[in-house]
Amino acid sequence: MNGAQALIRTLVDAGVDVCFANPGTSEMHFVAALDDVPEMRGVLTLFEGVATGAADGYARMAGRPGATLLHLGPGMGNGLANLHNARRGRAPMVNVVGDHARAHKRLDAPLESDIDAVAGTFSAWVRRSLSPADVAADAVDAVAAVSAGGIATLILPADVSWEEGAAVAEPRPSRPAPRVAPPVVEEVAAVLAGGEPTVLFLGGNTVGEDGLLAAGQVAAGTGVRLMTETFPARAARGAGLPDVARLPYPPEVAMKALAGTRHLVLAGATAPVHFFGYPGVPGHPVPEDCTVHVLSEPGEDGVAALRALADLAAPGAEPQLLEASRPELPTGPLTPRAMSAVIGALLPERAIVVDEAITSGVGIMELTSGAPRHDWLALTGGAIGDGLPMALGAAVACPDRPVIGIQADGSAMYTISALWSYAREQADITTIICDNGSYAILQHELSRVGAAGDGERAAKLLDIGGPGLDFVSLAQGMGVPATRATTAEELADQLRTALAEPGPHLIDAVLR
């Protein structure tokens, strides 16, 4: 058995059985070994940023590591932005990065670069497999290292793949997340009993169904306000769950949302900070006289901590739950809000929404809050270009659930070739392009930062309307059926049709 065969078999035994790949010469034995281990599903992408973003979306929905296969340093580099997003969202992931054969390494061949150094910047675990005899054990360590989230990067020299002498290694039993010690819960309960204005700030693993219901019980029994981080990796939403607002993105609005708060209790989230610093604005929205308490750190069992807190601070309280409700289908001009209303009106049960709408998602949270239960994936690390790939990964993880991507136009272009993989996999994904012909958020930011110049040359660097991008043409060029909607009615009709048919669809929503 060669190294590649042992590696793939070991990964499959450890529960890692989907690999988003963009291989090159140094990965050819890994590719060949896919025929020996048919349980490993290889999903081809045309660009590594699609592979890493898909692994991110897959991990968020499958709750198990997604794997990638990347070609040396440059291939890993192409995947870096979405590896960043995955790191910030604590998605479990195993990257296999092919490298030169050991004897070739010192020759400084054209593709030589410092893979280890770059991998170290985003990985919780990095190892270079140095012998076929070790590679399976290395893979076991990689999977174990990310059981509570994080990225493991296994650098795989080509000859470690191709040489014989490898053997499959046993997976390690998965280790449950650590529990929060009871005194921590008691201390938070005491804070809540004080009756001062308090926000229970949820994130990470506490914004699933169980966490939200426990938090709802705490709120019902103590009067604390619930809030989630601005961009949770995966949030359960819809009728039957507590209504939990997100911390808003704009600094001033976020500061207003937390104004008067005396205690901020973190559950699975870190203390909020603004995305960017601005002249004359504090770096975070937490009021100066607010004390921050940590109920659970990311990676700890936050749901158990919330349940313990509910038992202690709000025994028997009934959480207030959202009634089923949908907006009316709008008519007329296709404004961003009308787009959000159409989505809210038609969102199917068990949908997975991948949200990279950026500025175009006006009212989207409120207009979908009473829709049937669904999951919502947000951009965790701020590196745009994760939306289209994440939808691919989510669809691969959950082939029986409809995936809806709400995708800003500028962001779509970073990883547009994801559409080709949609078509190839016949993934059930409906992509709605928020087509406003600009980097609208940057036009907003240009004014925000207090920059003096608002002249023509600056504006030209933020305008993507010249020439206009024809997303229908782009989608069709990659095998995805596509239509264009210019009114609310057209969007509703096209969305209904797209959701009724299996496979990928793209709707270019021309916003005004």
Place this chain on the structure above:
Amino acid sequence: MNGAQALIRTLVDAGVDVCFANPGTSEMHFVAALDDVPEMRGVLTLFEGVATGAADGYARMAGRPGATLLHLGPGMGNGLANLHNARRGRAPMVNVVGDHARAHKRLDAPLESDIDAVAGTFSAWVRRSLSPADVAADAVDAVAAVSAGGIATLILPADVSWEEGAAVAEPRPSRPAPRVAPPVVEEVAAVLAGGEPTVLFLGGNTVGEDGLLAAGQVAAGTGVRLMTETFPARAARGAGLPDVARLPYPPEVAMKALAGTRHLVLAGATAPVHFFGYPGVPGHPVPEDCTVHVLSEPGEDGVAALRALADLAAPGAEPQLLEASRPELPTGPLTPRAMSAVIGALLPERAIVVDEAITSGVGIMELTSGAPRHDWLALTGGAIGDGLPMALGAAVACPDRPVIGIQADGSAMYTISALWSYAREQADITTIICDNGSYAILQHELSRVGAAGDGERAAKLLDIGGPGLDFVSLAQGMGVPATRATTAEELADQLRTALAEPGPHLIDAVLR
């Protein structure tokens, strides 16, 4: 004057006046300052890999640094693959990478990542500007550091951009490349006088017109064979120059090309190594009993060294020059060789050819060798996806010269949004897509590496034909006029038309 204004003015004064940009929030003051320094041309790209590849192509043709503007770590990550290619080709480049404001840095905001560590892997020079008072001097150092090639990365905190208190700094006079010491030339002349089988191996700055003519004189007077590295950054070619073969890419063919060579004299090139290691194949093509001599290192004045060698070893010898000649226009099926013949038959004078044809460029070197004088840009670092962006940069550097991109289909998809920038800039670029519906080189490599599996699952990861990519649709979706050629005659007609009209054109050459 704020930091951004001083930075841009200083760059312009130092001769860096084109910036390929994909900015974000942290770069908004740089963007705003473009209105204050109109001599700096900002070229918007939709993806950072296009910006870095364009800066590479620009630098190769302009002979001055291209600049990029990138958004924090993830934006730089998106540009990493083409930064790798630029590094391997020694293109001079100045990256400006925006970062969080200094006070925001420690808050670990979502976009926080280790920019410095990643930049260190590809940059010859890295600095973080820590004050508006320093930023202009930092820019001067950056430009000076890459005067002989290489990448300088200046990390620019947002508040260093926006704060006042900056001042323009004077550029440093450019420093000529160091000269090779006379004893080195004499030693090589002595080797040549020995009359043993010798190859003069050219690369880097010696494959321009002057270097080739001097090398041709050496060959005429001494009988040494001339050869260039496999993928020179920029090679002068065509009628009136010596006929210098490239070292072939496949290991066995490269070894054959150098078989029997007793002395390999390097001029501007490093000693050749194979792109990849293969089971049972040596890592490089240099015969065991061959001695390697260094006439000039990359970065030294290789042309002066070749001239000195010519004076010493071959005084008065007349180089053998290529006669003007073109292949006949082929007819019938559009094979890769027919495509090459069409290009050879129609290549206009002073064309810039950007070659990322990979496996499809069958016979292209031989079929264009007698064409009118042109420059040829190759993929220096092996990271595919540089072709489309490099053509953009070359066209910006040389607006009066036609640019022809010969582009493999799989490679095109890494940076396909370059086409949008072609349309926006109305760049005079004709892109010929070598459309064979596969990663043909990997199908070849899969057999090469001796991998056993050639089963269906492995093959599926190398086939990009399902669904087929419609490059006409993709190009039109980004505003580039496009046609499809399925015969040699159609390709010739369409290429003639495209070359006759200004602005970008794409031809999808469906190869069989």
